[in-house]
Amino acid sequence: MNDLTPNSLRAWPDARGRFGDYGGRFVAETLMPLILELEAAYRTAKADPAFQVELDYYLKHYVGRPSALWHAKRLSDDLGGAKIYFKREDLNHTGAHKINNCIGQILLAKRMGKTRIIAETGAGQHGVATATVCALFNLPCTIYMGAVDVERQKPNVFRMKLLGAEVVPVSSGAATLKDAMNDALRDWVANVHDTFYIIGTAAGPHPYPELVRDFQCIIGNEAREQLMEAEGRLPDVAIAAVGGGSNAIGLFHPFLDEPTVRLIGVEAAGKGMETHEHAASLNKGRPGVLHGNRTYLLQDEDGQILEAHSISAGLDYPGIGPEHSWLHDIKRVDYVGVTDDEALAAFQLCSRLEGIIPALESAHAIAHVVKLAPTLGQDKIILLNLSGRGDKDIFSVAKHLGTEI
Amino acid sequence: MSRIAGVFAALRQEGRGALIPFVEAYDPDRETSLLLLRGMAEKGADIIEIGMPFTDPMADGPTIQAAGRRGLLAGATLKGLLGLVHEFRRENRHTPLVLMGYLNPICSYGVKRFCEDAAHAGVDGLIIVDLPPEEADLVLPDAQAHGLDVIRLIAPTTSDTRLKQVLAGSSGFVYYVSITGITGTRTASAADLARDIPRIRAATDLPIAVGFGVRTPEQAATVVAHADAAIVASVLIETLCKENAEAVLRDVRALAEGVKAVHKAA
Numbered sequence: 001m002n003d004l005t006p007n008s009l010r011a012w013p014d015a016r017g018r019f020g021d022y023g024g025r026f027v028a029e030t031l032m033p034l035i036l037e038l039e040a041a042y043r044t045a046k047a048d049p050a051f052q053v054e055l056d057y058y059l060k061h062y063v064g065r066p067s068a069l070w071h072a073k074r075l076s077d078d079l080g081g082a083k084i085y086f087k088r089e090d091l092n093h094t095g096a097h098k099i100n101n102c103i104g105q106i107l108l109a110k111r112m113g114k115t116r117i118i119a120e121t122g123a124g125q126h127g128v129a130t131a132t133v134c135a136l137f138n139l140p141c142t143i144y145m146g147a148v149d150v151e152r153q154k155p156n157v158f159r160m161k162l163l164g165a166e167v168v169p170v171s172s173g174a175a176t177l178k179d180a181m182n183d184a185l186r187d188w189v190a191n192v193h194d195t196f197y198i199i200g201t202a203a204g205p206h207p208y209p210e211l212v213r214d215f216q217c218i219i220g221n222e223a224r225e226q227l228m229e230a231e232g233r234l235p236d237v238a239i240a241a242v243g244g245g246s247n248a249i250g251l252f253h254p255f256l257d258e259p260t261v262r263l264i265g266v267e268a269a270g271k272g273m274e275t276h277e278h279a280a281s282l283n284k285g286r287p288g289v290l291h292g293n294r295t296y297l298l299q300d301e302d303g304q305i306l307e308a309h310s311i312s313a314g315l316d317y318p319g320i321g322p323e324h325s326w327l328h329d330i331k332r333v334d335y336v337g338v339t340d341d342e343a344l345a346a347f348q349l350c351s352r353l354e355g356i357i358p359a360l361e362s363a364h365a366i367a368h369v370v371k372l373a374p375t376l377g378q379d380k381i382i383l384l385n386l387s388g389r390g391d392k393d394i395f396s397v398a399k400h401l402g403t404e405i
Numbered sequence: 406m407s408r409i410a411g412v413f414a415a416l417r418q419e420g421r422g423a424l425i426p427f428v429e430a431y432d433p434d435r436e437t438s439l440l441l442l443r444g445m446a447e448k449g450a451d452i453i454e455i456g457m458p459f460t461d462p463m464a465d466g467p468t469i470q471a472a473g474r475r476g477l478l479a480g481a482t483l484k485g486l487l488g489l490v491h492e493f494r495r496e497n498r499h500t501p502l503v504l505m506g507y508l509n510p511i512c513s514y515g516v517k518r519f520c521e522d523a524a525h526a527g528v529d530g531l532i533i534v535d536l537p538p539e540e541a542d543l544v545l546p547d548a549q550a551h552g553l554d555v556i557r558l559i560a561p562t563t564s565d566t567r568l569k570q571v572l573a574g575s576s577g578f579v580y581y582v583s584i585t586g587i588t589g590t591r592t593a594s595a596a597d598l599a600r601d602i603p604r605i606r607a608a609t610d611l612p613i614a615v616g617f618g619v620r621t622p623e624q625a626a627t628v629v630a631h632a633d634a635a636i637v638a639s640v641l642i643e644t645l646c647k648e649n650a651e652a653v654l655r656d657v658r659a660l661a662e663g664v665k666a667v668h669k670a671a
Contacts, residue, residue, distance in 0.1 A: 016539065026508060026535045028464045030560035030585055033567060172470060178461065185463045190586035192562055288509045289535065290461060302482045303513025305460045 009256040009332060012323065017206020020329060022322035025205040027292045030189050035292075039207040041112050046214070051107065058103045062136070063093045065100075065218065069226035072384075074353040075369075082236070082376035084369060086356070086386040087223045089247065096359065096388030097219060097247045098129035102198055104215035106133040109196035116191065117141045119198045120184040122149055122177035122243070123314035123361065124156025125388055126200030131165035141165040144184040146176035149313045152396050174307040177243075177317045181291050201244025202321035205292030209321050216250025223383055224254050235383035237372065239264040241364040242335065243279065243315035245324045247387035252333060262334070264372075265324060266364045268310035269337030279308035281320045282328045282335040295322040311340035311400065312360035312393075342367040344400055347390060359388030360397070408501040408529045409554050409577040412451055413612040413633065417669075422629025423451035424664045425614055426657050427505075427638030429472035430455050431481035435489060437650050442493045444654040446500040449661025454532070454636060457486060457506030464534045466589035468639040471646075483514045487526040494527035503556060503577070505532040511544070520547040530554035530577045538570050545574050558582050559605060568608045578612040578634065581605060583619075589639025592618035598631040622663025629667050635660070 012019045025035055045051040059065045068088040076084045089097035109117060117139050121127030127143040134141035143160055147169040150157050160167050173179035181204075188197045202212040220238075227235055238255055240248035242265040255261040270278035278284065281296045288297040290305055298306040298318035308318040327333040338346075343360055346367035351357045358366060365384050373382060390397070398405045406414065416423055428441045438455075445453055458476035462469060490502055504523065511519050511533065523531070531553055536544060538557070548555050554577025562585060563571060572579065581601065583593035593601075598615065605613055615628045616636030628635040637660055644653050 025537060025539050027537060028534050028560070028582075029537055029558040029571065030464075030562050030582060032537045032539070033560075033562045033564060173460065182461055182463050186466075186587045189464060190590070192585050288512055289507075290509060291463070292535070297509070299509065299513065301513070303510035304477060305509070 010253060012326070013206060013210055017210070019323045019326035021287070022293065022295050022325040023206055023209055024294050025292060026289045026294065027205045028189060030192060034192055035205050037112070041108060042207050042211050045108055045111060054107055055104055059100065059218065063099050063103060064091065066222045066226070067091050069223055069230065071230070072354050075350065076373065078353055079370060079373040081373040081378065082380035082382045083378065084373060084382045084384060085227065085235070086384055087219060087251065089219060089385060089387045090356065090358065090362070090389035094125070094129045094132050095391065096125040096129065097216060097250065098126040098200060099132065100218055100250070101200065101212050101215040101246060102129040102133045104211070105196070105198045106137050106139070109139070110137060112196065114194060114196035115139065116195045117198055118144070118184050118187050118195055119200060120144045120177065120180040121200060122146070122180070122316055123312065123359070124149065124153040124160065124392060125314060125359070127165070127167070128156050128159050128163070130198050131160040131163035134165060135163045142187065143167050144170050144180040144187070146174070146180045147171045148175040149177065149180070153313055153392060154395065156392050176313070178305065178308070185291070201246040202249045202323060203244045203291060203293055203295065203319060209293065209323055212246050213249045213253060213323060216246050217253050219247065219250040219385060220252065220254035223251065227381070227383060231381060234258055234261050235381045236260070236376070237262045237264060237380070238383045239266065239365050239369060240385035241266045241315060241361045241387065242320060242324060243268065243317050243361065244319070245321035247385050249321060249323055251385040256332060263332065264368065265333050265335045266368045267335055267337050268312060268315035268364055269339045270309040272339055273337050277309035278337065279310045279315050279317060280337050281318055282324065283337055285318070287325065290319050293322045295319050295325045296328070311343060311396070312364065314359070314361040315364065336368055338364040338367040344397065346370055347397060356386065357390035358386055359390045360393045362387045363390070407552065407554055407577065408499070409452065412501055413578065416451065420669050422632070422664050422667060422669060423614070423634035424449060424625060424661045425452045425454055425634050425636040426450050426641055426660065427454045427456060427636065429469065429476050429642060430458060430486045430489060431476035431479040432472040432642065432645070433475045434479045435485065438489055439492060440650050441653060443496065444650065445657050446497050448654050448658040450500065450657060452501045452503060452634070454503045454505050454638070455486065455490070457483060457504055457510060459507040459510055462507060464587055466587040466639060468589045468642050472642045483510050483519065487522050487528070490526040490528055501529040502527065503530040503532060504528055506534070508533050508535050516544055517547045520551045520553055524551035524553055528553065530556050532556045532558070532580060534558065538574065541574060556580050561585050561601060565604065565608070568605065572609050572611070575611060578614050579605065579609060580636070581613055581615045581632065582617050583615050584617050586617065588617055590618060592620065592624060595627045598628065602631045622659045625660050626663040626667050629664050629669070635664060
């Protein structure tokens, strides 16, 4: 990123791993040397053209990139406003954007000589992507997953096991993504010598937020190029769902320095922002320190972390990647909320109008487009990150709709 | 001289090591914690470590995780915990108290105000697990301004070069996490300690305490034969769960005897 201007919003983090006041490296001393080793390895890899060549090879031939940019004409017509484009990350191998990052991190793990992989997962998409690359690269793999998520994401649990991963259900706390991350960190502390932790979102201690973002930027870079080809211009709005925020930062980052592109992150408002059952850390939380970084968190007045709630397991997390916290503070990105019910409605609408069953995570972004598109003229363009496919969600959606499969 | 430095200086004169038992605040209630603090000081604890409950204790094993949950259920807050320290200090001015926990509750309380209130209540030192030297400027100035020792963790993964950085700004004692792992799981062997402790000793004059996995009087004795203090936590919480506070104090006495049996060169 040497060609960036001094005022570029794309030049972060700083040497301490900070995005403004957010980020950093808040981990136990046992892990600190590893984090530094990872950072050094990443710097070397990033500067090595051979690493990029290898990464590109797997992204093209294994993941199936570039992913399509789809003009969602029926949805656009139905909403009667802006022209809507989907960046089809659901078409990637394993069905979501998560694999972009997993390929990058496992290539790093290999360079570092690590022989065992661990990961946390919420919806199971990151777990499946990690198990997939571990099968491909022949490395043993342990996935930590909240016991509640194991229950609501059964197909993905089975997939991970088929791929040869060990899935460890975590029953501490609310038994969801936050708790899975705690146990993955505990495993890492106990197995520092041979283990690489593939974090699934753009959060955690530095350098994870940076490297996950870099591996996910392919989403925004491709979309930008594809849209220039299709429309000859940049979008007016780029929109993505945010849990930890990896698909969103991957879409947004290449547009950060384009002032004409409005960026919107959609948080899970669960049963409503006014209730206590949501996952809207930016809108309803305040800054604190968890899982190695300083960022916005859902917490009580004593600094104890609150449980998040969302119908979407992938958004069910009380924190958010630190770069989003900074982008929220400087108001470069607007962060809005979408409820469980709105996401469910958008899930069905997209399925019927476009023949695309979106992940519940992505359905949150679609739900906001449903509100926004009619307010914009037909000459406006919305770029939406369809971050994953919804096959994994059909059982829980059926349950919410009162249908038995 | 700080209360912690005073205790180690006196023990050096006596030619013995220190026992540092652990109490998770409010586990299972405030009264039990107060009883344990008072009882431990009587039964031979040289310093006491108090755990500050946190919802997400990422360096702790199942035992301390559960203790923290019980503490939170019993209504533990940092304010309540400092009140507990204050009450203990009314009767005991000599036993150093060290708080161990995670950064977020302290940030939420306000770092400056927390250091001020903690010092005022009679706290002597802080161990903040998720505050490595790289981020220490967040707490160090306020802690030092109020005479609180900032006790740093050193791990088997800490290199010699890094050791210097970790020790800069440390005071009171250093806490050697003797295994790579979480609390209450594995135990370092005598051979491990014989290899690791001299490496730290060469880098600092501060007393060295060893924790993580120290369970029996024999293990505590092995620890103080190499280092200066043994920290015992998870096993005491297990005893509290299975038996009661009296049984914990019985075990503290036995641990203290194990530590005292080791004579060290003054």
